[in-house]
Amino acid sequence: MRQFDFMSKRRAAFIVSIVLTIVAIGALVIHGLNLGLDFTGGTLVEVKYQAAPALESVRQTLEAAGYKDVSVQTFGASNEILVRLQQSFEAGIGNDIVAHLQATGDSVNLIRAEFVGAQVGDQLRDQSGLGMLLALAVVMVYVAFRFQYKFALGALISLGHDVIILLGIFALFGLDFDLTVLAAVLAVIGYSLNDTIIVYDRIRENIRKSRTDDMPSIFNDAINATLSRTLSTSGTTLLVLLALYFLGGDMIHNFAIALIIGVVAGTFSSIYVAAALLLVVGLKRVDLIPPPKEQFEDGAP
Numbered sequence: 388m389r390q391f392d393f394m395s396k397r398r399a400a401f402i403v404s405i406v407l408t409i410v411a412i413g414a415l416v417i418h419g420l421n422l423g424l425d426f427t428g429g430t431l432v433e434v435k436y437q438a439a440p441a442l443e444s445v446r447q448t449l450e451a452a453g454y455k456d457v458s459v460q461t462f463g464a465s466n467e468i469l470v471r472l473q474q475s476f477e478a479g480i481g482n483d484i485v486a487h488l489q490a491t492g493d494s495v496n497l498i499r500a501e502f503v504g505a506q507v508g509d510q511l512r513d514q515s516g517l518g519m520l521l522a523l524a525v526v527m528v529y530v531a532f533r534f535q536y537k538f539a540l541g542a543l544i545s546l547g548h549d550v551i552i553l554l555g556i557f558a559l560f561g562l563d564f565d566l567t568v569l570a571a572v573l574a575v576i577g578y579s580l581n582d583t584i585i586v587y588d589r590i591r592e593n594i595r596k597s598r599t600d601d602m603p604s605i606f607n608d609a610i611n612a613t614l615s616r617t618l619s620t621s622g623t624t625l626l627v628l629l630a631l632y633f634l635g636g637d638m639i640h641n642f643a644i645a646l647i648i649g650v651v652a653g654t655f656s657s658i659y660v661a662a663a664l665l666l667v668v669g670l671k672r673v674d675l676i677p678p679p680k681e682q683f684e685d686g687a688p
Contacts, residue, residue, distance in 0.1 A: 390611050393658055394603035394666070400659035404548060411555020418558045423458070423471070423565030424503045430472040431501050432481050437494040439465035442637065445488065452487040458563060460637030467498070469638075475502070515569050522573065523547070526580055534587055535675065537668045542583050545661035549579045549652045556648055557641075567642040575649030578624075582617060582657040589613050590662065594675050602670065606662055621654045 424431065439461075445468060446459045454472055462469035470484060481500025488495045523546060531539035553575060557564050589609040597605050625647065632643035 392607055393610050394606050397663040404660055407552050411551045414555045414559035420558050420564040421561045423563045425566045427473055428503050429474055431503055432470040432484050433498040434468050434485055435496045435498055436466040448491055522576055537670050538587050540668055541661045541664040545583055545656040546576055546579055548656050548660050549575055552652050553648050562641055568645045571642050571645035579653030582653055583661040585613055586657050586662055594672055600672055602666055610658055621650055624650050
């Protein structure tokens, strides 16, 4: 199998990662996340058409009627539509929406209209944020215990890199961030960590078997040895996620986008962030292989 010299490109990869991270942080600061009803609260209206409508047409009709921040997606069948409005619930709002939709000549029936409380959203947001921080802390302790603290530092920065880029893309393009996307973020942490641990395990094994101190060469051998597994796993995962994106419907649209971004970022970071950072923090053979004790003549201590 062809051997790729990944470490010789690490400086260019660092530049790409730094630029993407700065852009992502800038987007989060300037635009912020477009939080869905799960976090902000608002009105939810479910309607049923006689025939499947064009979602963009439904959205334009409601925006023309004066409704702002409208989210329109299929719910179950293609003719069942879920309308989300980031505004307080008002009596008769469901009938008003149906009336506007019927004005276009379509046959529309109201299924339900209800309010999603923001208080629940605040609680979910706080608990999910704490859960993510706790997960990162446990990851760092686990990697430091299993490998060495320099590995833990690389793994933590790698995971933070993936999460920040994922959140930054959602902020930059104004994509809805709801509980399904939060679940995808947590899944990305697990996926990226799994990939990183596999690369780290092979790096540690190669360092212990090798008789050289050429760390870039050892890292290249380790990454090339796991490359086929990484590409196979990432490739098959992306095939499933693309199927979900194109065929899964609007309910899991952003979920699939988040995982696609996460898989690509996680595969990149396991090589050029997690592994390459070990060179930056100065990992050496002595960190994993203690120097042999000095031998003295005549058995003297």
